[in-house]
Amino acid sequence: MAGITSYGAYIPRYRIDHNTIFSAVGFLGTFPSPGEKAVANWDEDTLSVAVAAAIDCLNGMEREKVDGLYFGTTTQPYMLRQNSAIIAAALDLQSNVRTADFVGSAKSGTGALLAAFDAVKGGDASNVLVCTSDCRAGKPGGSQEHLYGDGAAALLLGNDGVIATLEGSYSVSYDFPDRWKSSGEKFEHAWEDRFIRDSGFSRIIPEAISGLLNKYNLTIQDFAKVAYPCLYPREHAGIAKRLGADPSQIQESMLATVGDTGSASPLMMLVAALEDAKPGDKILVASFGNGSDALFCQVTDGIAKVGHRHGIKNNLAYKKELTSYERYLAFRNLAPMEMGMRGEEGAATPMSTLFRERKMVLALCGSKCKRCGTPQYPPQRVCVNPDCGAIDEMEEYRFSDKKGTLFTYTGDNLAASIDPPAMYGFIDFEGGGRSWFDLTDCDLDSVKVGLPVEMSFRRRYVDEVRGVHGYSWKATPARP
Amino acid sequence: MAEGIKNKVAIIGMGCTKFGELWDKGAQDLMVDAFKEVIEDAGIEKKDIQAAWFGTHFEEHSVGKGATPLATTLKLPFLPVTRVENFCATGSEALRGACYAVAAGAYDIALALGVEKLKDTGYGGLPGGASIMGTTARLIAPNMTAPGSFAMMATRYFAQYGLSPEEGKNMLAKVSSKSHHNGALNPKAHLRREVSVEQILNAPIIAWPLGLFDCCGVSDGSAAAIVTRADMAKKFRTDPVYVKALQIAVSSGEELMYNTWDGSHVETTTRAAAKAYEEAAIKNPREEVSMAEVHDCFSITEAVTMEDMQFSPRGRVKEDIDAGRFNLDGEQPIQTDGGLKCFGHPIGASGLRMMYEMYKQLQGKAGERQVKNPKFGVTHNLGGFPAQNVISMFIVGL
Numbered sequence: 001m002a003g004i005t006s007y008g009a010y011i012p013r014y015r016i017d018h019n020t021i022f023s024a025v026g027f028l029g030t031f032p033s034p035g036e037k038a039v040a041n042w043d044e045d046t047l048s049v050a051v052a053a054a055i056d057c058l059n060g061m062e063r064e065k066v067d068g069l070y071f072g073t074t075t076q077p078y079m080l081r082q083n084s085a086i087i088a089a090a091l092d093l094q095s096n097v098r099t100a101d102f103v104g105s106a107k108s109g110t111g112a113l114l115a116a117f118d119a120v121k122g123g124d125a126s127n128v129l130v131c132t133s134d135c136r137a138g139k140p141g142g143s144q145e146h147l148y149g150d151g152a153a154a155l156l157l158g159n160d161g162v163i164a165t166l167e168g169s170y171s172v173s174y175d176f177p178d179r180w181k182s183s184g185e186k187f188e189h190a191w192e193d194r195f196i197r198d199s200g201f202s203r204i205i206p207e208a209i210s211g212l213l214n215k216y217n218l219t220i221q222d223f224a225k226v227a228y229p230c231l232y233p234r235e236h237a238g239i240a241k242r243l244g245a246d247p248s249q250i251q252e253s254m255l256a257t258v259g260d261t262g263s264a265s266p267l268m269m270l271v272a273a274l275e276d277a278k279p280g281d282k283i284l285v286a287s288f289g290n291g292s293d294a295l296f297c298q299v300t301d302g303i304a305k306v307g308h309r310h311g312i313k314n315n316l317a318y319k320k321e322l323t324s325y326e327r328y329l330a331f332r333n334l335a336p337m338e339m340g341m342r343g344e345e346g347a348a349t350p351m352s353t354l355f356r357e358r359k360m361v362l363a364l365c366g367s368k369c370k371r372c373g374t375p376q377y378p379p380q381r382v383c384v385n386p387d388c389g390a391i392d393e394m395e396e397y398r399f400s401d402k403k404g405t406l407f408t409y410t411g412d413n414l415a416a417s418i419d420p421p422a423m424y425g426f427i428d429f430e431g432g433g434r435s436w437f438d439l440t441d442c443d444l445d446s447v448k449v450g451l452p453v454e455m456s457f458r459r460r461y462v463d464e465v466r467g468v469h470g471y472s473w474k475a476t477p478a479r480p
Numbered sequence: 481m482a483e484g485i486k487n488k489v490a491i492i493g494m495g496c497t498k499f500g501e502l503w504d505k506g507a508q509d510l511m512v513d514a515f516k517e518v519i520e521d522a523g524i525e526k527k528d529i530q531a532a533w534f535g536t537h538f539e540e541h542s543v544g545k546g547a548t549p550l551a552t553t554l555k556l557p558f559l560p561v562t563r564v565e566n567f568c569a570t571g572s573e574a575l576r577g578a579c580y581a582v583a584a585g586a587y588d589i590a591l592a593l594g595v596e597k598l599k600d601t602g603y604g605g606l607p608g609g610a611s612i613m614g615t616t617a618r619l620i621a622p623n624m625t626a627p628g629s630f631a632m633m634a635t636r637y638f639a640q641y642g643l644s645p646e647e648g649k650n651m652l653a654k655v656s657s658k659s660h661h662n663g664a665l666n667p668k669a670h671l672r673r674e675v676s677v678e679q680i681l682n683a684p685i686i687a688w689p690l691g692l693f694d695c696c697g698v699s700d701g702s703a704a705a706i707v708t709r710a711d712m713a714k715k716f717r718t719d720p721v722y723v724k725a726l727q728i729a730v731s732s733g734e735e736l737m738y739n740t741w742d743g744s745h746v747e748t749t750t751r752a753a754a755k756a757y758e759e760a761a762i763k764n765p766r767e768e769v770s771m772a773e774v775h776d777c778f779s780i781t782e783a784v785t786m787e788d789m790q791f792s793p794r795g796r797v798k799e800d801i802d803a804g805r806f807n808l809d810g811e812q813p814i815q816t817d818g819g820l821k822c823f824g825h826p827i828g829a830s831g832l833r834m835m836y837e838m839y840k841q842l843q844g845k846a847g848e849r850q851v852k853n854p855k856f857g858v859t860h861n862l863g864g865f866p867a868q869n870v871i872s873m874f875i876v877g878l
Contacts, residue, residue: 341602350615361619376737378620384737408636408743412628412687414605421688424622425632426743426867434739436632436867438622444688449639460619472620 002121003162003297006306008056009271010049010152011258011315013441014039014322018146024325028141033233035256037149039322040135042331042418043440043458044150046075047083048471050133051090051457053152055401057129058091060307061156066093068119068128072102072112072263075134077469079183087131090457090471092363092398098125106229106289108132109263113155114293117166120157127158134262137332139187147231149259153267163306164274164283164297170212173291176200193232201230201288205239208292209284220245223296224281227251227269229288231260257316263289272312277303310479318479330418343416346461349468359396364455364473366433368397375399375433399455400473404429406451411444427453427475438474452478484759488583490713490720491705491876493522496836499701499823500670507542507597508553510702514593515554518704523716526554530587532561535574535594536828538607542597550593567863568775569728570594571703572831572872578707579723588709595702596826605698627695627778629865631687634780636743638689641795645689651798652779653680656693656821658807659776663818665848670699671822694779699824703832719843724856725759725875727752736867746862748871749788760875762856765790769812770854771841773834775862776819785860786814808849816841816849831872834859842878
């Protein structure tokens with residue numbers, strides 16, 4: 001039976017306390033509830049965090065068997081240039097993969113999941129990867145600023161090795177105008193909170209969940225966990241009460257630890273529920289955004305076979321406080337920062353080069369000499385081993401999933417960076433291969449020669465003049 | 481059997497402008513200034529020059545591409561002029577072209593001139609970073625600057641030889657302080673003041689562990705040489721300077737992409753130096769080389785170059801630095817003119833500027849900086865990054 005065969009998640013390392021935001025711009029808004037939210041680093045965006053969750057999900061899985069990738073978000077970097085195709089390229093998926101973007105609503109994540117479920121159930125696809133992420137910026141001083149957090153989840157769907165069977169769904173759709181954004185706008189607009197709460201969350205989520213229960217002749221007590229988002233903590237509990245659920249059944253919303261991650265939120269809660277699930281557990285998930293998708297799954301014995309995942313728990317524990325609101329503004333490009341004339345330089349992205357070298361740039365593929373076995377990056381036609389030198393005896397070799405150690409490094413204050421010093425160094429890969437890479441998610445004081453590192457797909461630059469979001473791989477300290 | 485270049489070419493004239501932040505001079509002005517000095521020193525006229533080599537690196541920031549900037553600025557009368565570019569070895573590359581042309585017998589008298597106008601970029605440091613390595617590197621290479629790329633060699637050197645950051649930085653501070661002492665004595669240098677080890681250690685960090693004074697200046701300047709066949713040299717002057725060896729070595733990609741390079745030496749310098757000593761028949765460089773102008777773009781570069789050139793044993797340059805071996809009054813003075821440290825590094829000019837100092841020293845015309853009875857002088861340029869670069873090396877003597 002079709003279902004989930006693997007899961008993964010990603011939460012950016014930086015967290016900012018609601019009070020840090022309030023102390024900077026509190027004069028503009030109401031006092032926020034206690035808590036913190038996850039903040040994407042300056043070189044992270046919706047696509048890079050989705051790739052990170054996908055890598056977590058694909059750990060130990062056969063990525064060459066993935067034949068579909070559906071991506072759900074409300075903050076896709078590109079309006080034209082398929083975002084899911086960029087994710088598929090970064091993951092080094094085969095080219096015969098069906099990719100699709102699901103956008104425009106916070107229920108895009110569940111929409112992608114249900115479409116993937118249909119494809120797998122119907123037999124059109126065997127292994128579909130569902131990625132969902134959001135990095136939403138609220139206007140400084142507004143409530144969205146501290147409510148919205150950045151994060152991503154990924155689920156692999158298939159018919160073999162299922163860890164949770166997908167059992168069914170029930171959807172409702174309303175043109176509920178709680179929030180909206182036109183093409184080209186940076187920030188959302190929202191109607192009054194009380195309207196969103198009373199006519200939105202507290203009506204639409206129960207309607208979808210009740211519809212699901214009726215459709216499949218179930219009661220709320222049949223579920224080990226019930227997961228749904230709600231921006232208002234008191235109403236989140238109120239919905240549970242109205243559904244007749246015990247508080248222990250309700251999946252924690254992460255509103256005070258990660259923030260509301262938009263389209264990623266329901267599936268991040270599902271991943272958190274799966275981390276604690278036992279075989280036989282039923283888990284109900286509902287999204288919210290212009291209606292709601294409610295769906296449920298039943299955990300199988302396969303859950304015990306899931307390998308190491310960063311998932312939600314490890315990601316929640318791996319964090320660094322961002323103590324400066326001003327740096328947060330700089331990271332999110334919410335304040336014009338002086339980068340110097342050096343920072344203003346920048347040539348156009350050569351798109352034909354990027355396409356020709358897509359494996360090298362986006363998938364971090366190098367080559368491995370078939371004669372001497374030396375891995376090398378970037379890919380070479382002439383083997384770099386001075387005792388070999390074979391010509392055109394290479395096979396493709398992917399470095400993105402290889403661990404490495406830091407051979408040397410620096411923290412550079414001259415290089416133009418939004419977060420100086422710019423960190424970079426040489427990486428020696430396990431199994432061979434060496435190159436230089438930017439370092440990220442680390443500080444000069446915390447790195448040393450020999451540090452274990454792993455590779456991370458990051459946003460390299462945004463060329464606003466030419467409308468280009470550029471990506472490449474960087475090294476980060478290996479996460480526990 | 482290849483014969484090499486030893487004693488086939490002589491330098492009979494040199495010119496060098498004052499280096500500095502020359503807001504009132506363009507690249508063309510600098511070229512004319514260097515040219516006036518070089519032909520006067522050689523005692524020749526423009527019409528005597530049969531061919532010219534022109535070195536400039538960041539042509540987009542100053543003169544533009546090709547050989548025409550030299551020819552049109554100096555009004556060279558339809559001569560064969562070649563423009564060369566080879567990273568920071570560009571100036572030496574111009575001289576190399578002129579030397580081989582004369583050695584081949586193609587010409588009797590050739591001009592080499594290098595120039596760089598760096599102070600029209602609008603910011604400190606060199607332009608470029610990863611972008612100088614081409615379009616694909618621009619898509620994947622780190623956000624790297626020159627100080628950062630060499631700082632990684634310092635990090636590696638400290639780790640490999642067990643130096644604490646304090647010990648390592650102290651060693652490097654002595655390298656820079658020594659050069660500042662020499663530069664203060666040189667009217668053509670850009671930076672002309674003594675700087676103490678303490679001041680160097682307290683300076684702001686540019687790229688960890690390198691601070692401000694670990695980095696060379698960024699300057700404008702030009703330098704030039706006139707070369708001729710060795711057998712004609714004495715017709716022009718009594719004290720021509722002869723080329724004893726001329727080597728370049730270029731990275732194979734091994735340092736950056738293969739896992740064997742230790743990151744704390746420069747492989748190209750090591751190889752070029754060994755070949756140069758063989759060409760010049762120098763058996764013991766530590767004893768026989770009287771003085772050198774090496775590529776001290778950063779203090780760490782000079783330190784490892786002392787080992788790569790066999791002036792100091794591997795991993796033990798600190799002992800020689802501490803003992804003052806490379807000071808002006810030491811056993812083997814290095815950067816007698818103040819080096820890149822005090823001249824800055826107008827890329828196309830630097831190799832020729834170094835040769836200017838060796839030439840003057842060998843002729844006994846270095847004034848307060850004069851080294852006693854020099855026999856062999858060495859110039860050395862490192863262009864690119866420690867892991868991927870072009871090295872040039874000259875050995876000259878009387």
